[in-house]
Amino acid sequence: MPAPRLTVVVTRRLPEAVETRMKELFDVELRDPDTPMSRDDLASAMRRADVLVPTITDTIDAALLAQAGDKLKLIANYGAGVDHIDVATARQRGVIVSNTPGVVTEDTADMVLALILAVTRRIPEGLQVMQSGTWAGWSPMALLGGRLGGRRLGILGMGRIGQAVARRARAFGLQVHYHNRKRLRPEIEAEHEATYWESLDQMIARMDILSINCPHTPATFHLLNARRLRLMKPSAVVVNTSRGEVVDENALTRALRAGELAGAGLDVYERGTDLNPRLRELPNVVCLPHMGSATIEGRIEMGEKVIINIKTFADGHRPPDQVVPGQF
The missing domain is CATH 3.40.50.720 (NAD(P)-binding Rossmann-like Domain)
Incomplete structure (x- = not known):
């Protein structure tokens, strides 16, 4: 039977x-x-x-x-x-x-680049202008963003998704840097043209864009805390498609509101659907409803x-x- x-x-x-x-x-x-x-x-x-x-x-x-x-x-x-x-x-x-x-590796990596572009090129702000019907025509100084080529991208967590992000980043002319629990083998580093940083603090202080691609564990809870956010350049952008708990969301909100960071692209949040309303209202923040793998x-x-x-x-x-x- x-x-x-x-x-x-x-x-x-x-x-x-x-x-x-x-x-x-x-x-x-x-x-x-x-x-x-x-x-x-x-x-x-x-x-x-x-x-x-x-x-x-x-x-x-x-x-x-x-x-x-x-x-x-x-x-x-x-x-x-x-x-x-x-x-x-x-x-x-x-x-x-x-x-x-x-x-979900490739889909999530696609979303990382989408968020980087959305924040640095101010795409949602342009979309809002068009949807509101207030666009008065082209202007040399309107909605100026930043060029990706030549910027430093720091990848926090260089597993499957982190490496997929690195492959895409190189096509956009970004310089790839990473911090990981273990350093990658030399041939993998060479493939991604990636620079390893043993010190997370030293890496994030020098990055233009930080992409968070590590899992949530007790060791990574609030890994990007208020102290580390203060190390980042005021022109830097944070992108998180991994787990919301890795970032101290209140500290991130304060830094963005104070002009200590240039922007953020978020697909995950520390308290699930309970998103900080002050964060959601900022024009330099792109919030998505956990659709990185969708x-x-x-x-x-x-x-x-x-x-x-x-x-x-x-x-x-x-x-x-x-x-x-x-x-x-």
Whole structure:
């Protein structure tokens, strides 16, 4: 007899192609409407599921895992980041955690360059002029931005996404610098024409643009704090497409309002959707709703990775994207 199909609970709506394939392979509960589950909903889902497919909007901490019961065996996260999941506690309870690494690399790197261009060339301000109907025609001094070529780009976190940003940056004539937990191999540095800085403080004091591409861990919480923001040049720009918690958002807001920074491009925020209104209102800040990885191709690829992880687990093997506690 064939093995019984796994019960899979998905916490958010996914692309139709992904949901259709899941229905073919598993006994799947899909989310409708597409709203975040409450903690009670998540606890209930974890009690009746063999596999939970959460997203970044689901905080799965030790207290919630304690309510899971014995049926749950796999948390197949839809996304690469797992800082919303207590991986160590899950492992202690015999629950494997997997993720979807590598899928959003190119899409997120595209968004980094889009934000750099948007801030340095004042694109949203130009768009607002056109949409308000107040444009009176071309002027030599109107909406003057800055040229990218020749500027120094500091990349904080030179993993997959950081290196993808570096490849794009070179095409725009930017000088690539980086700070990372570990220095890259010489041949990778040479490929990206990248300069390594062991000291983050020394790097950011000399950069024209800082791109944050590191994960959120206890070690990176408020890595860009008030002290480090004061080290940056008043003409510098900060771009964050990684995790909002890496930046002290209140300190960033104060620096921007005081003219101590030239601008910021943000796709992630320290308190999720609770964005500081003073930050949102600044004309030199471009705020996006966490859409760095929002391409249909990327979302489908993420779903395909989730399915492979679940199917491999169902076949009695280690999921290819299993997360090891302390990995991030």
